[in-house]
Amino acid sequence: MSERVYFFDTTLRDGEQTPGVNLNQEEKVEIALRLEQLGIDVIEAGFAAASPGDAAAVRAVAKAVTKPMVVSLARANKGDIDAVIEAFKGIDNTGIHVFIATSPIHREKKLNMSKEQVINKAIECVSYAAQHFTHVEFSCEDATRSELEFLREISEKVIEAGATVLNFPDTVGYTTPEEYSELFQYILENTKGVEKVILSCHCHDDLGLAASNSIAAIKAGAMQVEGCVNGIGERAGNVALEEVAALLETRKDYYQKDTGIVLKEIAKTSKLISRLTGVSVPPNKAVIGNNAFTHASGIHQDGVIKDKSTYEILKPETVGFMETKLVLGKLSGRNALKKRYEELGYTISQEELIDLFAKYKDLADRKKEIFDEDIIALLETKSAAE
Ligand code: KIV
Ligand code: ZN
Helix, strand or coil: EEEEEEEEECCCHHHHCCCCCCCCHHHHHHHHHHHHHHCCCCEECCHHHHCCCHHHHHHHHHHHHHCCCECCCCCCCHHHHHHHHCCCCCCCCCEEEEEEEEEHHHHHHHHHCCCCHHHHHHHHHHHHHHCCCCCCCEEEEEEEHHHHHHHHHHHHHHHCCCCCEEEECCCCCCCHHHHHHHHHHHHHHHHHHHHEEEEEEEEEECCCCCHHHHHHHHHHCCCCCEEEEHCCCCCEEEEEEEHHHHHHHCCCHHHHCCCCCCCHHHHHHHHHHHHHHHHHHHHHHCCCCCCCCCECHHHHHHHHCHHHHCCCCCCCCHHHCCCCECCCCCCHHHHHHHHHHHHCCCCCCCCHHHHHHHHHHHHHCCCCCHHHHHHHHHHHHHHHHH
């Protein structure tokens, strides 16, 4: 039987930490409503304590959506937690996400706290948060550079204090799939009370491993994946949630996981987020890039014309794009040219095609991209010569 993986979207919080991105309340609500259509389970709407504007936006998002749980981030201090309590006052289906750093480098250089002090702070804050929320996520910031034994110890303590979700962020994109998988296995096998909570993964892409690490965590038992659509976020970004969703769908044979993601909403969501954040999607980006379903070489184009699955493991329609695209260039073959003429309403005989293809190749040597007008012009030069 397939198990369910929950999708936690932090576009409005970690995503807003993308350099240069600043979303206003209206834009945040628009994105949240779109994320709801996408089937996201948990929306992190912001960081209520950051500013009155952030608190108001967090509240507005929680009021706007109906299905997803909405959470706000809080550092492990009473002031931050109070800001979240205030922002969500009177609104159902809301929760809190409390974090404190656990790695030696953060404890010593940033917090100037001992292990014991970090644990006590975590217990105090999670207990306080649990008096106000039934959904309390606790994150060990920089978990992947923390001692496993310390992660186990703090996890047991916060579970006792009332945490319902435990998150182990790869805050600086440092881990590898094998190592991250071992972290989850270790926590699952050694932590008292772990069966009562949801384990969550949260990966950054500093070494380009965010999707691989997230999927390794899921395979090892993580039940929630955190990230942002389009992979935006601090520095190199968070894991691109559409990649994880597409992967779990495409390789359901191997991973056997269900998600609530409505894949055909991916394209629309990606476009909206790109437009509102001003962060454009690179053409070669997996799943959502302009080239993700575009075939350029003659061999590939010929294969795709015969059967799309020769070179496509995911159909563009599945993730909400209109169609497979064949770009005409110097590598294109005869079949691709014929198909384009047919799409444009021209019927070309085999004999005509031989002649047109020779002219086409000549043109393609001189011109990088061939447009419809170019191939129509070839037809016209041909009829003028007759
Ligand atoms: O990357 C990270 O560690 C975070 C935490 C605040 C959860 O975003
Ligand atoms: Zn993060």
